[in-house]
Each structure stands twice: as structure tokens, then as C-alpha cells.
Amino acid sequence: MNTQREVDEFVKNGHREYLPHVSIDSVIFGYHDQQLRILLLRWRGLEGWGLPGGFIRRREPLSQAAHRILQERTGLEDLFLQQFHVFGDTPYRVRERSPEEFIEKYGLDIGHDNWLFERTLSIGYFALVDYSKVTVRTDFFTDAYQWWEVGEIPPLLFDQNEEVEKALATLRLQIYHQPIGYNLLPEKFTIPEIHSLYETILGKELDQRNFSKKLLALGLIRKLDERRAIGPHRSPYLYQFEKEAYEEALKQGIVHTY
């Protein structure tokens, strides 16, 4: 959605293509350089940072909509993507919107009864991606993007800081039940990398010896016969996820600590 024509059409007639009153917001976690980051977009006009999101087409399955929105934004398919909460309690999510601001900022000629001003619940999804593989696309409403460290998220538009918090809390809980990492790490990774990923997500230190023992004991990763030369020190071995064990753990669920 980049041309003025497309935007006009979306604003005026979007309710014919999309369901009103419900949107999808995505908290996209990416990992790189030992940092867990979240993709935020800068909204033109509103002059603030916010989550990527979108609407559900009238005949589109919900989860397909979530995948589509992410794919349009990042180019990635087949992500780990999961619902985590529906937001509909904060004053922003209860009120109808006031259109004046919007109209003025975007210079769009729309009436007060436009579908975009109606109360809209937001279904939160979170995704895990290897962010070196992502090519972010902006559009008419967004003029910049940035990967922000989870500890340094700026004040976001609307109630979205709350959404990010909830996504993080869900991710931390999931890590005890699912072998998270497959989608956040490159295909081959080192123990220090995955170790640091888990420390970052959980926000606490994990003993390095115990950590690798545990992962290997669970059979979730396999040591390869290669190393990665990355600095003036010993080169770490590379590992891969064991696809079958991983899928199994995803399906069955697991209960464990680290």
C-alpha cells in the first residue's frame, strides 16, 4: 500500500475488503549480536513508533491473515507465529477514535463515520525470526523501521507497550514448554549463541555447562564437525537442531527448567 490511490481506496472502502473492529498486531522478535530485538515501525503523521499490524480479509482465515501481514512486512514465510492475547480493555481499545487528528495529519478526506475510527480490538501475535534474513518493507503509513532491544523499547503508540510486555511474558513462559530457538537462530549456531539467546529471553544467567548438557540430553541439538572462527580465541563448534526431536517437542510440549 504505497500509492495515494491505494491508500484512498483502503481508507474509504477497506471495510468492504476487511473485517472492521478487529486488527492484528505483531510483536516480531529477532535475534542477532547477542541481542533480542523487536521490530518497530515509525508511523508517519503520528510521529511515533508502533507495532506492525494489519486487518483480516473478510473471508481469510485468521492465522492466514497473521502470516500474510508478516510476510508482507518482512518477506518471511513459515514463521513461528503464535497468538498470545486479545487486547480490548484499555481506554484506547474501548473508545471510538477521534478522527480530526488523523484527517489532518494524513490529509485524507474522510468522514467521522469511517470504519477506521470505530472501536477496534487487536489480536496480538508474536513471531520469532532470524533478523538477518528479514527485509522490512515500509508503506504509506510508515516511514522508517528499526530493530529495538527489548530492554530499550521507546514509548509506543496507543497501548502497544503493554502488548510488547505481554508478548515477552508469553515468550518467557513458552520457553519452558517449547524448544524455542529454531526460528531465531541461523541454521547452524554455536552453544554460546543459543546460550546467550536463552539468557536474553529469560533475563537471567544460566550456567554454561549445565545449559549445554541439558540441551544435548534432551536431544534437541546435534553437534557438527565444524567450527566457526570468530575471534582471537578458541573457535566454537557448530550445532544444528534435531528436526525430528524438535518437532516432537513442539507438538507434545515439554516441561523443564534450564
Next chain:
Amino acid sequence: MNTQREVDEFVKNGHREYLPHVSIDSVIFGYHDQQLRILLLRWRGLEGWGLPGGFIRRREPLSQAAHRILQERTGLEDLFLQQFHVFGDTPYRVRERSPEEFIEKYGLDIGHDNWLFERTLSIGYFALVDYSKVTVRTDFFTDAYQWWEVGEIPPLLFDQNEEVEKALATLRLQIYHQPIGYNLLPEKFTIPEIHSLYETILGKELDQRNFSKKLLALGLIRKLDERRAIGPHRSPYLYQFEKEAYEEALKQGIVHTY
């Protein structure tokens, strides 16, 4: 909603009071007689069993709507009530509805463009109640209710068997993180009662000695100096939840097995 007038008003003008395209479905778990049961309603006209549910008022916070719907149906307030999933993927949740059936069965005079026939996503909530305290109200659309054992749920309307499955799966996962039981049991309960509750929820046997040791070790329950005489055998002691420890566990989350 019981009089024909009220129903007419709801069907014709409900979209002015309620958000279209989104509904709430509640899976209400009740516990009694060593059985975990779910409250189902029999829908008049459709001649089938389904979940209690309702719509969100236009200016009503989402979680307030969930509580209201439950309160209207069961008379209970202050329940443990939690979102578990948004359903929007099944064919039923993607299609617009076909109105003919509905119109014929209820004898209502409404057009094909009525708001109730539009595609509607459903936000699933589950609740935990002590079902001896519940007084169920039926209404125009429902002519009976029944508490069904979780293992014997009949085929439900629409995609609701799936919703029940998902609620159960969520409950089983939560039990490892939260001190479930407070809302399902009477204020004072016996070890055999809570033991059986956990066995029922998890669908497996739990060693009785280990189980009570664990709960006491966690400090979640306190032994009282009373017993309950319930049969031709030794009378079990009564226990209470330790409110403070319980609240703390709810907030912090816990990770443990049974």
C-alpha cells in the same frame, strides 16, 4: 433476553449495541462429585448443544464483557476467567452464515444482511467454578442446560468441540504454572478432593503421598483442625488455600510437576 420483544430488538438492532464480527465463547469448567464438567446449553431451533457466549458492548472493555456474559449466565462474579484463544480459522469462522435456516427455525423476520449472519470471530475464555454454587439461566435461544463430563462431550454446534479441546489443553498446561483449584473447590476441601481434581484435570494418576507432600511443601494449602464425615470410613481433614501464598504464585508463576 427472554421476551419476543427483546429478542426482536437484539436481532434487528443488536449491532448498534454490540460489536459485530466478534463474539465471546465461554468454556465453564465446574467440578463436583470427583468429576470435571463443562456447562453446555441446548440451543433452541438448532437442536444442538453449544457453549454459552455473547457479544461485546460497543464501549465495554473486553474482559468486562466476558465477566458480564458469565455473570448473566451463572450468577457468579469474581471468577477465574481467562482468555485462551481466538477462533477464526475453521470454515464456519470464515464463511458468512446462511440465514435461511436461522430465520425458519426461530420464525424471525430478518434480512440476509442482518449483522448476525456476518462472519464472526470468537474469543474463547475459560472459567473455573464450583458448580454447586451456580444457578444457570437459560433464555430465548436456549431451552436447557447440562453439566457434561469432559470425557463425554457430545458433538457441539459449529467448531465448538475444537474450542473445548483447546480450553482443556490450556487448563492442563496452566496447572503446571498456577495454583488452580481455588475457584473449583469449596472454601474448605479435603486432600482426596483436590487430589482427585488434579487427577481429573491431568487425566492421569498422581501418587497420593507425593501429591499432598508437594502441595504442603509449596505452602499453598493449610491443614485445618476439622474433619468432614462423609462415609463409612475414616474422616478426612479439611484444608484451606493459603490466600497470600496462592496470590503470590498466581502473580509470579511457578514451574513444577505433580
Next chain:
DNA sequence: ACAAAAGTGTTGTCTTTACACCCATGG
């Protein structure tokens, strides 16, 4: 007295935690 269910401890095994030194590499 008997049937039915409650109460109660111990032990072996497994899991978790704590902990420190040497090794490899690049500059």
C-alpha cells in the same frame, strides 16, 4: 466384623546446581 477410604515415611534414583581450570585463536 467388615468394607471402604484416609493417612502416613522411607529409600533409591534422577535431576539440578554449584563450581574452576585449561585450551585455542588472532592480533
Next chain:
DNA sequence: CCATGGGTGTAAAGACAACACTTTTGT
């Protein structure tokens, strides 16, 4: 040769799992 970070094992403590007999009570 030195700074940096990677790799590795063991022991103690704690958690978990398995197990069976005695007590109480109503009929």
C-alpha cells in the same frame, strides 16, 4: 605472549518416584 572467550567434569543437594500397611468410621 597475551587477552579473550570456549570447552569440559564432578560432587553435593535436592526433587521425584515408587512403594504398603495401619487407622478410622458407618453399617
